[in-house]
Amino acid sequence: MASRSHDTSRLDNTLAVIRSLRDKGPVARVDLGTLNGISSATVTSISADLLQQGLISERPPDMPRPNERGRPKTLIQLAPEAACVICIKLSINELQLVVGDYAGQITHSEHHSIDTLGLSQEALVTLLKDKTAAVCDLALTRHRRLAGICLAVQGVVSSHSGTLIWSPALSFRNAPLAALLEAHFDCPVLLENDANCIASVLATQPAYADHPNLVVIMLGYGIGMSVLIDGKPFLGANGSAAEFGHSKYQPGGALCACGKRGCIEAYISDYALYRQASEVIELPAGDSAHPSESQMQALTQLALQGQPEAQRIFAEAGRALGYGLGNLLTLFNPDLVLITGSGVRGYPAMHDAMQTAIDEALVPELVGSTRIASCPWDRDMTCLGGIAMTLQATDQQILAG
Structure with missing residues (x-):
């Protein structure tokens, strides 16, 4: 039993070292110990094994810094190859x-x-x-x-x-x-x-690392969501939990891509926004069922510039989003809700109606300290x-x- 416990501890410490190097880049051995609560001797032993396996390499020592004594630190890093x-x-x-x-x-x-x-x-x-x-x-x-x-x-x-x-x-x-x-x-x-x-990417960023109960909503062609509880994804019984876009906003309402009616996605996704707009606004030629980024940018700009029909459509989308968020806050009470994805381009045109809908749906005590914020989609x-x-x-x- 003692041997098995030792082996498990050794493996856990080795995995912690590898993941710290992946998150932080090149790090000195002594700093790896501090980061992971591991003794210097253990880090030295682990790094020797990893060097032998070709999983890490050593970098030349740090340049000495003013007013520091002793030898500069040698950094180790994962071997990309x-x-x-x-x-x-x-x-x-x-x-x-x-x-x-x-x-x-x-x-x-x-x-x-x-x-x-x-x-x-x-x-x-x-x-x-x-x-x-x-x-x-x-x-x-x-x-x-x-x-x-x-x-x-x-x-x-x-x-x-x-x-x-x-x-x-x-x-x-x-x-x-x-x-x-x-x-x-x-x-x-x-x-x-x-x-x-x-x-999984956003949860590791410093700005969000202190929010273990995190919800990420992705706006775009479809509507996706991920729920992290105590830092771990909530997957449900068969791994298909957190389908925010297919929860209902208006029973019997607009047609969703899933084949049902009234889903939140049927009001705030790219195809839903463009479908509604194409009925009342002259829009650029293209596939209205699968609008391109340029088509969605053109529609979003109309709303942001004050075109009445575009404003109405985005406000209705914001209302659907707000009522969905009201249900979400009641059920999960997360620390933070991040709204991102390519469709976040239209978030400013939805925001006021979204906030009004949340206020209509919930007493302030159920909103609590949960923060709702948007996250730029500058890379996929x-x-x-x-x-x-x-x-x-x-x-x-x-x-x-």
Whole structure:
């Protein structure tokens, strides 16, 4: 029993060192001890093992700083070439494949425009295998091994079983995608909701690190949500919890992409906003069912510039968002709600109506100290989150060789 306890403690400490190096970059051994509450002797022993395995390397010592005595610190860092992971982001009419190195940095990214709704399950799996194999061949010229793959999907997934339950990007449902890819590539495959990938990135940022009960709502073509309770994602019985966009705003109301009526998504998603606007406003030519970023920017600008119909549509979206948030605050009482995603471009045009709806829905005591804020969407964090989640899921396997 004592030996097993020692081994478990050693593994936990080693994983803590690896993850600190991934989060912080190059760090001195003594500072790694302080960060993780580990003795200097233990860090020295762990780093010796990691050096021998080729998982870390030493950098030249820090330059001496004025008024400091003693030798400058030698920094250690993860060896980027030790392993790689691949994140595949599947969304409507687009497939993105990204390679992340062992330090968690993106080393390759490519986009493919495809007719996702026209694919059968078999055709999609074949496409994923072919595109991923090509990227893997490229990655393995720079990295020693492929540790794992993450498939980040827009829609409802069961991360426990690796099953895609439903996605607006696809015409089929209940597909065991993770198992099919695992059998082909002989490595772990994570199937994740794109909102959970994004939340995993935001939760580590200093501005939000002190909010363990965090909700991230992603606005865009669809509406996604991730709920972190005590820093851990709430997944529900089969991994498909927190589908905020498919909770109801108006029973029997507008048609949602899921096929039901009155969902919050049917009022605040890109396709919903553009659908309503195209009935009363002359808008740029394009696919009104799958509006492009330029189409949505044009519509948003009309609302922000005071066009009455556009303002009305965004105000109704804000009202739907506000009532949804009212339910959310009552059920979860989070520390912070972050609203982000490409659709956050329209948040200023929704904000006042959203706040009014929250005030109508809840007594102040139920709002409490929860803060609601928007987070700029200046980069797509989905693949960064997928890379981080896959590395964390495979770190122990990489250590085992």
